[in-house]
Amino acid sequence: MLAERAADGDAASFETLARRHGPLMRAYARRLTRSHDEADDVVQEALVTAWKDIGTLQDGAAVKAWMMRIVGHRAIDAGRRRKSHDNLDDQADPADRKPTPEQAAVASSARVALNHALARLPEEQRRCWVLKEFGGQSYDEIAEALGISAASVRGRLARARTMLVKEMEEWR
Amino acid sequence: MAMNPKQDCGRRIEDLSDFLDSGISADATHIAHCPQCQARLAGLRILSTAALDLMSDDEAQVVAEGTGWLDGMLTNLRMETRAGRSIPLSSGPFEELSETEGAVIAMVRAVGDSMGGVLIGRCRLVGDVTVAGAAVEVNINVSARYGYQLPSLAQELREAVAAELLVHTELNILAVNVAFTDLRPPLEDSVEELANDVNKDERP
The missing domain is CATH 3.30.70.1350 (Cation efflux protein, cytoplasmic domain)
Structure with a gap:
């Protein structure tokens, strides 16, 4: 019902949806981008897109998954823009990535291990894994968003999972 | 080491992931009796649980940061409210x-x-x-x-x-x-x- 109202241009209903799902969208965007600033740009763009396109959403019950999918797409776009604008000097070395505050706050050992393992994963694999596990997207959706084949997505995910399981075992 | 065994049964991590997602596999009998597959499945299950926990932590962290960031974004949005005809x-x-x-x-x-x-x-x-x-x-x-x-x-x-x-x-x-x-x-x-x-x- 909220999605239906939002689709009719009811800003209050859209705002309620945005507030309900916003934190997860931001958390998701942070896992898909290189910095918190970039993540917030992604969320802002995703909200603009969602507000513009919510009239096309057929199933109001699927609004959360739909918003997460938009975040995924916008994050991939942001990554492409970054790649085409960045100089090599600006490329952050994944090994140098310092833990962000929310990463430092992670408590349980399995989560700590996963958090560290994720930071060490090559960006392409990490992105695939996050789109699948956090975004709940299918192989085909990820393939389409990244412009690669579903078989490549499967391969990347398998490599990512193998690495992550291995690193988590070493952590313990 | 579960992920690097001396005797590899040849099953791929993809197949085990699919089995974990769907609960079905043509290979179910082998998987049920293969120590290597069982160890890998256990690793994947731990990974999957940790992933859900990490996502909840991430979200809780954002919630704890307050709503100021979202207020700003929504203020920007509202200026673009559709007027219709x-x-x-x-x-x-x-x-x-x-x-x-x-x-x-x-x-x-x-x-x-x-x-x-x-x-x-x-x-x-x-x-x-x-x-x-x-x-x-x-x-x-x-x-x-x-x-x-x-x-x-x-x-x-x-x-x-x-x-x-x-x-x-x-x-x-x-x-x-x-x-x-x-x-x-x-x-x-x-x-x-x-x-x-x-x-x-x-x-x-």
Whole structure:
């Protein structure tokens, strides 16, 4: 019902949806981008897109998954823009990535291990894994968003999972 | 090491992931009896659980940061609210008055939401509202709460909407069509939640 109202241009209903799902969208965007600033740009763009396109959403019950999918797409776009604008000097070395505050706050050992393992994963694999596990997207959706084949997505995910399981075992 | 065994049974991590997702595999008998596959499955299960925990942590972290960041984004958004079509109002020779379709629909919503048991969903003005005097029908989807007589609720809503439109617009309303598209149990909280979320700046 909220999605239906939002689709009719009811800003209050859209705002309620945005507030309900916003934190997860931001958390998701942070896992898909290189910095918190970039993540917030992604969320802002995703909200603009969602507000513009919510009239096309057929199933109001699927609004959360739909918003997460938009975040995924916008994050991939942001990554492409970054790649085409960045100089090599600006490329952050994944090994140098310092833990962000929310990463430092992670408590349980399995989560700590996963958090560290994720930071060490090559960006392409990490992105695939996050789109699948956090975004709940299918192989085909990820393939389409990244412009690669579903078989490549499967391969990347398998490599990512193998690495992550291995690193988590070493952590313990 | 589970992931780097001396004797590899040849099963791929992809296949085990699929088995974990779907619970079915043509290879289920092998998987059930292969120590290597079992160890890998255990690793994947731990990974999957940790992933869910990490996502909850991430979200909780964002929630703990407050809503200031989202307020800013939503403020930017609201400036882009859709106005819809322009509906003419009669005016003097040197002026041109109109109201937006968005404003009229918002009014219909407000009328419905103020009635007990009714929550307005989709609302459409059907007809050429941009031409003064053109015939217009109002189609409203309604979510009703259990325990209300739907025919009388529809009648009450039709009359209230028509009366409000008569006061605030010059639309030539032929009909107000009410469709009950949803029924809510008595304690459904979407109206309260909507009201709360709109009125509250910060989450507890």
